Amino acid sequence: MNIHEYQAKKILKAFGAKIPAGKIAYTPKEAINIAREINPEGPWVLKSQIQSGARSKGYFLDKKAGIGSGIRIAKHEFEIEDIAAAMLGSTLVTSQTGPKGQLVSRIYVEEKLDVVSNFYLGMVIDRMTSQATILAAKTHNEEIDKLAVSNSDGILKEQLEFGCEITNTQIDKIMKFLGLSEDLREQLSNTLKAMKRAFREKDATMLEINPVGLISDGNLVALDAKISFDDNALFRNKDIMMLKDYYEEDDRVSKAKEFGFSYQEFTGNIGCIVNGDGLAMATMDLLKSKGASTACFLNVKGGVDRDKISSGIKLILTNPRLDGVLINVLGGFLRCNLIADGIISAAEEVGLNVPLVVRFIGTNKDEAKEVLQNTNLPVIIADEMEDAVDRIIKAVEDYE
DSSP, rough: BOOHHHHHHHHHHHHTTOOOOEEEESSHHHHHHHHHHOTTTTTTEEEOOSSSSOOGGOEEOOOGSOOOEEEEEESSHHHHHHHHHHTTEHHHEEEETTTTTOOOOOEEEOOOOEEEEEEEEEEEEEEETTEEEEEEEOOOOOHHHHHHOOOGGGGEEEEETTTTOOOOHHHHHHHHHTOGGGGGHHHHHHHHHHHHHHHHHEEEEEEEEEEEEEESSSEEEEEEEEEEEEEEGGGGGGHHHHHHOGGOOOOHHHHHHHTTEEEESSSEEEEESSSSSHHHHHHHHHHHHTOOOEEEEEOOOOOOHHHHHHHHHHHHTTTTSSSSEEEEEEEEEOOHHHHHHHHHHHHHHHHHOSSEEEEEEEHHHHHHHHHHHTTHHHHEEEEEEEHHHHHHHHHHHHOO
């Protein structure tokens, strides 16, 4: 489950991180009143609240919103009403929303701080080691996912031992990597520890502050924040469950959840079906490193059967941006032959009109390969992940 920026910041503040003064507004009048309350002199930042990154580089579909991104600065009070009126009720498109965009129903009015420099901090679950991992990077306003592809050495990764706190050695290493002065050590330590407590106690799967800003007064402040939570642990965090925004989910996302899957759309043309968040990220990163891009991914982790797999494949095929599908499955609890049976079932019902590359590894992989090879379906089978990525890219190019 994802939440909005203002909700993520409130959680981080509760655990000890510093955030700018700000409040949520649903009308232009509310925006003006909040601006007067938090900083009568200005300036202010007005942020469209949709569950997407890259809002500052997005654009609105609606003419009434005018030319400008989903994050705008108001230097004078009289500008606030016009900006708020333009944003509210308009559809914002970003690199993460897909071409349909998301409707902006609320905006976050925040004091604009004097930022000297900034950097990225994040925390994710490493599915390969089952440990939380701290991520740090000098982004220079570059999107973190693009940095991961263009310069993977530009991201520092520090694994956290289960049940252990962040060590002084790790803090020193992050300080050196980011090039921070010693007088910021305590603040960086407090920020990282606040992130870890929030991550652990609220059962998060991803938490990022992008960026952390070094303000002219010497404080480190979370200028933006994003948190995703483990759906299976929401029963332990009913306060988090109350933050769910049902209006953010499109039909495919909602349908995937009915099967116990997670689904997300991007702006590329290759669909990925995987089992596990780590495998999803690795597959998409490899596609990007080879000049391709992801249209969507469907994560089929959890208890499944052939019919659910079939429904998931049919669902991903409804994405209009799709030019090809890559299935990359690590068989364990989810047996590879179930995926193969699901592919056949889906193809029999709706056909298979785009290239499909399958890479199986793990439980019943040989049985799964044999099942697919004995059909007349135009399925390409690969043994290694890089080979699978190369094959789907070539197949899409040939198909076009």
